[in-house]
Amino acid sequence: MLGKPWQAVRPGVEVKLLSEEPELYVLARSRARIDKERAMRTRQLKRLWKRLGELSAMQLSRDQLVMKLGAARAKSPAAWRLVDVKVDPEAATFRYALNRTKLRRVRRREGRYLLRTNLCTSDPAELWRFYIQLVEVEAAFKTLKHDLALRPIHHQLERRIEAHIFVAFLAYCLHVTLRARLRPLAGGLTPRAVLDTFAAIQMLDVHFPTTDGRTLILTRYTEPSADQKLLVCQLNLDLPPQPPPRITAAQSLQRSPAPAL
Numbered sequence: 001m002l003g004k005p006w007q008a009v010r011p012g013v014e015v016k017l018l019s020e021e022p023e024l025y026v027l028a029r030s031r032a033r034i035d036k037e038r039a040m041r042t043r044q045l046k047r048l049w050k051r052l053g054e055l056s057a058m059q060l061s062r063d064q065l066v067m068k069l070g071a072a073r074a075k076s077p078a079a080w081r082l083v084d085v086k087v088d089p090e091a092a093t094f095r096y097a098l099n100r101t102k103l104r105r106v107r108r109r110e111g112r113y114l115l116r117t118n119l120c121t122s123d124p125a126e127l128w129r130f131y132i133q134l135v136e137v138e139a140a141f142k143t144l145k146h147d148l149a150l151r152p153i154h155h156q157l158e159r160r161i162e163a164h165i166f167v168a169f170l171a172y173c174l175h176v177t178l179r180a181r182l183r184p185l186a187g188g189l190t191p192r193a194v195l196d197t198f199a200a201i202q203m204l205d206v207h208f209p210t211t212d213g214r215t216l217i218l219t220r221y222t223e224p225s226a227d228q229k230l231l232v233c234q235l236n237l238d239l240p241p242q243p244p245p246r247i248t249a250a251q252s253l254q255r256s257p258a259p260a261l
Helices: 031-056 062-075 100-109 124-147 158-185 191-198 226-234
Strands: 007-010 013-019 024-030 083-087 094-098 112-117 203-209 215-221
Touching (some): 007 124, 013 124, 024 031, 024 124, 031 062, 031 083, 031 094, 124 191, 158 191, 191 226
Antiparallel strands (some): 007 013, 013 024, 024 112, 083 094
């Protein structure tokens, strides 16, 4: 083990070189990740503790109790590992207690990552940058395959396959642009969350028949909800005005015959 000091690579992120032979081991810790993981663990543990208290007050058979405990475990798997639950082998009762030793161990590990590599460089900051680049590349492939539905490709002609990939690449550029816009304006949001929120806004054509046989068409987008309005305001966006109405010609009108010469 090397007693080298922590090295800051960006605000809130520090790395430290642990071992150089035969492979490099770098310990990284992030204050933002510590706070996030700690909040997630606390929220899940409170939810599980509340559920265990509810189950202990219910009048259930032993089979019902075991099934409900299994459902609580599936809903909060990380928090379940921090609680010692002992079910009576015969009666429909159980005891539960917080395992403080495991809790302290988990708190020490939150927001900390151990990186292993065979690269020859000994600068932990450079290794961290390589790791972040790898994460970004993997995220790009995941976005192309899932969010942008690049695959599967059902085209057979080469030019259509290239066009499909080109359109997906343009969509990915817009995805990256949205992520860059969110970073200073709404750092806690992801492009996927924003797109899911805005997906509820739909454009509709409302048809009103008139008494003279024509149709009045109003193209309107649905009224944004409170959350959508808040997101639009937070991103400094302006919704376009509603399009003007359109009216069709009377269907009963026939084309006038050409005049006789």
